[in-house]
Amino acid sequence: MKFFNQVGVSYFSNRHLKHFITDLKDMKKDGFNSILHTFSEEDLLYSSGNVKDMVRAGKDYGFTTWIDPWALGRVFGGEALSNFLLENPLAWQLLSDNKRYPAACLNNPLFRNYMKKWADAAVDMGVDAVFWDEPMLAIRHKGRKIAWGCRCPYCRESFEMKNLRAMPVIIMDSSVVKFREDTVKSFILEMSAYVKQISKNKVKNSVALITRSNDTERCATFESMAGIKQIDSLGVDPCWIKGSPDVYKTSYTAAVNIKEISYGAGKTPHFWLQGSGYKKGTEGRAKLSIKAAADAGVRSLWVWGYKGGEMMSSIASDRPGVVWGEIVRGLKAISNPKS
Ligand SMILES: [Zn+2]
Secondary structure: OOOOOEEEEEEOOOOOHHHHHHHHHHHHHOOOOEEEEEOOHHHHHHHHHHHHHHHHHHHHOOOEEEEEOOOHHHOOOOOOOOHHHHHOHHHEEEEOOOOEEEEEOOOOHHHHHHHHHHHHHHHHOOOOEEEEEOOOOOEEEEOOEEEEEOOOHHHHHHHHHHHOOOOOOOOOOHHHHHHHHHHHHHHHHHHHHHHHHHOOOOOEEEEEEOOHHHHHHHOOOHHHHHOOOOOOEEEEOOOOOOOOOOHHHHHHHHHHHHHHHHHHHOOEEEEEEEOOOOOOOOOOHHHHHHHHHHHHOOOEEEEEOHHHHOOOOOOOOOOHHHHHHHHHHHHHHHHOOOO
């Protein structure tokens, strides 16, 4: 029996079905059984049909398929631009320094409606799950000072109703931290409930945040996401490429944490392995992270992204082929420990 029940990888930057099927066959050979498609604003505008064809092809080959609102409104993770922000300048977040910030406000009804149109298209493709990818409100550092979002009229009104006082102007006190957390939670709750409603409970919801120690920076906590009934799977992306010397420890700690929170709430935990951005000579770290997730007992492992990120130069590894080889061997070593 394989150790990981689910081994997935994110796929982007190609909308040509013929080439995708070639990659799909390779993924299957490499031991993957799940795939995540990014579905950006550009895709929604111009390539919905292509993505739908790819989702169908994945299912034909037996893959479980997730879909990702990649950088929509610039409030989710992802390397993609936002047409919504161009068309709706009043829906941008307003930071505590009174400057507009190019990321949609999660409390703005225009953005929530736009997200539902995206969800309509995503669910129509026949995906198995929607992956809410690192949703957050803005925070900017200026030396020792920070500017936080959001103080737009919708947020100020919502804050005042909950706290019976005006929203702080600059200081990010505990009431602001709580408000930001509640905002992300209410947004994900509404979106995940909508997905369940329009799919008649057939499509699952999955959400990931980055690290637990960054609760304030990242707005939401894993515990708050675990408290959403409509969320089925909770994930972590330990993000160790930039700055963590002990890859195994960082990965293991994150994996244990997400497992405990998920199990406590009746959710399935999953772990994101960094699959891109490797410098030459560091490729072997991938195996350490895979082993850490396995040792922690997480059974769903996802790689971001396919082939060491070679399809996107801004995130590519120095030697993407070497990275991919290390990942595939690392996964096979876990699945077949005696081989
Ligand atoms: Zn706002």
